[in-house]
Amino acid sequence: MxxxxxxxxxxxxxxxxxxxxxxxxxxxxxxxxxxxxxxxxxxxxxxxxxxxxxxxxxxxxxxxxxxxxxxxxxxxxxxxxxxxxxxxxxxxxxxxxxxxxxxxxxxxxxxxxxxxARKSEAWEGWMETIIEWLDEGLTLQELFNRQERDTEKLLDGDDTFHGVPLTAMVCRVAFSQQDAMRKALGMNANAPITAQAEQFWSKVVSKMKEQGWIHGKGKENVPATRNRATIGGKQKMWMIRPDITDEERKRGFRVCNPAQAPESGSTQVADDDDYDDLL
Known part of the structure; x- marks a missing residue:
């Protein structure tokens, strides 16, 4: 039907x-x-x-x-x-x-x-692909490389990023609409977003919010410009993991192996340009 x-x-x-x-x-x-x-x-x-x-x-x-x-x-x-x-x-x-x-x-x-017996809709396929991309494990060095970041400018004196070694396995903790469409789904960065894509995105946001994900700061009836959250020093309308910690908000990523993570409270990340676009 x-x-x-x-x-x-x-x-x-x-x-x-x-x-x-x-x-x-x-x-x-x-x-x-x-x-x-x-x-x-x-x-x-x-x-x-x-x-x-x-x-x-x-x-x-x-x-x-x-x-x-x-x-x-x-x-x-x-x-x-x-x-x-x-x-x-x-x-x-x-x-x-x-x-x-x-x-x-x-x-x-x-x-x-x-x-x-339920036939999956296209937007559900989007959501699955986005979550798989978000859960993808990669080293911190690989994450920086994909973002075309200058690693030397980010590292501390002990060759770590605020206590996290470059060899640590990490994954993303949040994503924006642009991240989802351009990076996770592989859409052309120069092509305009269609009305159908916007409709699919709205359904993805609605479903993930039902599952506990946080959109922006999670405040209802607040203008988008005032409802943006800060992840890794970058302020956007993020879609954020339900179980994100304060340290992960500051760093902009999750350390997959707890043994490779610095002790709680040792990470201090300022809201400056060095931490933009960590995701």
């Missing part, structure tokens, strides 16, 4: 009653739903809603051929078991809506099956 069709189907299946104008009637009549809606597909990925597919209870058919003769033979027994189950639930809860939904392990299994 296309996304618009998926939204229509979701709305249709969410209704608990249908309004119909019967033949010769002047007004519509509401009829509560008294049926189960089902469908089949040969596709492996068919759910389009990024928020999940809880309206779909998936049944995977692994048999090469369905034994219709057996179903016809056992049809009455199946209906009898369903009616018995309903009567038992209604006896426990004589009034109101019955809890006809999955719980516990069954609910978790259904969620996993729905996620496997």
């Amino acid at each position: 296309a996304k618009s069709e998926a939204n229509d189907a979701k709305a249709f299946m969410s209704r608990q009653q249908d309004d119909v104008r019967m033949v010769y009637d002047r007004s519509r009549t509401s009829f509560p739903r008294q049926c189960v809606i089902w469908g089949t597909t040969n596709d492996k990925e068919y759910l389009r809603d990024a928020t999940g597919g809880r309206r779909y209870l998936i049944v995977e058919m692994t048999a090469e051929q369905i034994d219709t003769d057996r179903i016809e033979r056992d049809r009455d027994a199946i209906w009898q078991a369903a009616a018995l189950g309903y009567d038992e639930m209604r006896a426990e809860q004589p009034y109101g809506t019955l809890p006809l939904f999955l719980q516990g392990e069954a609910a978790e299994t259904a969620k996993q099956m729905q996620e496997r």
Whole structure:
């Protein structure tokens, strides 16, 4: 289904009653739903809603051929078991809506099956690529080389960058929109950002914020120029790791091996040009 069709189907299946104008009637009549809606597909990925597919209870058919003769033979027994189950639930809860939904392990299994059947959207691929780029382990020397930094101007007297040796394995702690599009996704730095790219970026930001990432300083209803955070001495609208430490904010990177990191409090990074664009 296309996304618009998926939204229509979701709305249709969410209704608990249908309004119909019967033949010769002047007004519509509401009829509560008294049926189960089902469908089949040969596709492996068919759910389009990024928020999940809880309206779909998936049944995977692994048999090469369905034994219709057996179903016809056992049809009455199946209906009898369903009616018995309903009567038992209604006896426990004589009034109101019955809890006809999955719980516990069954609910978790259904969620996993729905996620496997969901077709990933392009912006989700963006997010995965960006996070992989962010988590990439590289030496501090490699990080400086990629940024075309003059290492000699950055090092302390003991050939470390504020206590971190050049051989230490590090990874990035934050990224800006330009970092994501130009460096992580490899877009042409001279090409303008399209409206579709801006739309994808908004969805990436929204999803990552749901997962705890911090956008800027994380303050809502604050103009972007005042909501910028400082990472590695550079002030931008960063997307920042949820578990970033104060030391990592100052340095602009995370030391992957704690044994190679200086003791807490030994790193002092000023907001000057030497620490711009560490990411």
